[in-house]
Amino acid sequence: MRFFIPFSFMSYTKSLKNTLKTALTSFFTLGALHAINAATIQESKWEQGQTLLTFFEKNAIPLKTYYDLAPEDKELADEIISGSTYYTLYDDNTLLQALIPINENAQLHIFKQGDKYGMRAIPIVYFSKEHTVSLSVDNSLYNDIIRLTGDSFLAGDFIQAYRGSVDFRREIRKGDQLAIIYERKYRLGKNFGAPNIKASTLRVNNRNQYVVRHDDGHLYDLNGNNLSKYLLTVPLHYKRISSHFSMGRKHPILGYKRPHLGTDYAAPRHTPIRASGNGKVIFAGTKGGYGKTVIIQHENGYKTLYAHMQKIDVRNGAVVKQGRKIGTVGSTGLSTGPHLHFGLYRNGNAVNPIKHLKIAHSKLKGKEKDNFIANAKIYRDALNIALQKESKDAPFKLKKGGYVVYLSTDENPN
Ligand SMILES: [Zn+2]
Incomplete structure (x- = not known):
């Protein structure tokens, strides 16, 4: 297998606890800052079947807090994904703060204010980084991408992009090459959410196929032809x-x-x-x-x-x-x-x-098409360069639980 990653990577050196403390500290008012050192931060998984109501009960938060929430906020509470990582800050056994994600971009912030608790939805603070990876197929496309990056979402999304145009079982041979340019979100030293593949190429039978994602979220070939297969339709006749x-x-x-x-x-x-x-x-x-x-x-x-x-x-x-x-x-x-x-x-x-959802007009036209094609050429050139370079080791790897381990130390995400 050959690896290539041209971008510099960051080291994740700070202890998680310090990072969390920094992140949670930003939610404190200045007057409450003295409480931080006595407080303990916990990282937990949202268990299957746990609801916001049972979370309130477990933390002795008055249930009135829940019943007083706006309907829209209660609806958001149903979006908490079981298995997702959330953070709590306790002073002795009193919950001071909690940050519970409801999707990749938003989280519920529960906070103690005097004797009362409040809750609001706030954006998740994250940074994203673009990566380029390339490899030669050794075992299977899917396994090779995971071996290189530790990222099963990336492997799944890559394969999805070529389903329909490549017969993976018959056409893929040892030594076939691929390259992917994608973006990953990071938060508190861990990656989270799904990767966003911006462009990729797969070289099969000595021919490169390219797939580029446009701003509309759909996948196109280099000439601006839509490759999406529109799995889903509008579920009703609506007003x-x-x-x-x-x-x-x-x-x-x-x-x-x-x-x-x-x-x-x-x-x-x-x-x-x-x-x-x-x-x-x-x-x-x-x-x-x-x-x-x-x-x-x-x-x-x-x-x-x-x-x-x-x-x-x-x-x-x-x-x-x-x-x-x-x-x-x-x-x-x-x-x-x-x-x-x-x-x-x-x-x-x-x-x-x-x-x-399936939409009638999904063809690129005019200026939009010209811009797309120009942009796609830039991606094509970057992918071609990636295919030519070699590297023995990936400079980073996702570990169990999503922690990112950077093997080079020239940058620090915090
Ligand atoms: Zn709605």
């Missing part, structure tokens, strides 16, 4: 979109805007809701603020969520085809009127459904 997907970015005047991790389609009660793609029902029942909810697991790491339903017509475990009626529009859970809250998750992370 209008009453609320768009939002990451909850900082508003310059109003402060923080709350995230909304799905698309709300306004439609009359009893309107049929149809499976957005082929898949398997992995949840059918009541889910906190989302009311009657169905979740379908699709291929390629996609999940769809349908909330506030009036009636559910499928059972947990059912295999469904795209377009199959799974229930009807309602207003169950915390909802102000009949609508479908439609959520889309890629590798467990909420993404904007609109960007991933």
Whole structure:
């Protein structure tokens, strides 16, 4: 196997505890700073079945705090992903602060203020870094990418991009080459979320194939032809979109805007809701603020969520085809009127459904196409250079739990 990574990498030298302390310290008011040294920070995994309510109970937070939350905040509480890493800060046994992620960009910040607790959704502070890797196939594409980077998401996303154009079992030979330019997010010394592959190439049968991601999130070849296969369709006939997907970015005047991790389609009660793609029902029942909810697991790491339903017509475990009626529009859970809250998750992370659904006009045209092609050429050249260089060892590796270990020490992420 040959490796090549042209960018300089950072060392992760500070102890995690110090890093956490720095991160959490930024949430303290100056008056409370003296409390930090006595406080202890913990990193934990959000257990399966744990809810914000049980978290409040466990930490002796008055339940009134939960019941007083705005409906939108309770809806966000249902977005906490089990298995995700969250941070708590205790003084003796009193919870002072907690940071609980709800997706790659936003987290719930719970804080003690006098005798009371407050909660709001705030952006996750992270930095992202672009990496370039290349290798010659030794064992299998998938295993070789994981051996080089420790990143199974990266391996899965790479293979996904070439599915349909390459027959992996028959066409891939030992010595075939690949190169990937991608971006990774890092937070508190660990990578998190999914990689964003910006461009890649796979050399098979002495021919290079290139795939480049455009700003619209779709994959194209070097000539601007769309390669996306549109797995998913709009799940109902709707009147209008009453609320768009939002990451909850900082508003310059109003402060923080709350995230909304799905698309709300306004439609009359009893309107049929149809499976957005082929898949398997992995949840059918009541889910906190989302009311009657169905979740379908699709291929390629996609999940769809349908909330506030009036009636559910499928059972947990059912295999469904795209377009199959799974229930009807309602207003169950915390909802102000009949609508479908439609959520889309890629590798467990909420993404904007609109960007991933089948759309009629997906061809690049005019200036946009010219710009794309010019940009794609830059990526092609960078990938070609990567294919030519050799390196025996990767300068970094993801370890268990997502920790990034940098073997070179010229930069420090903090
Ligand atoms: Zn919604």
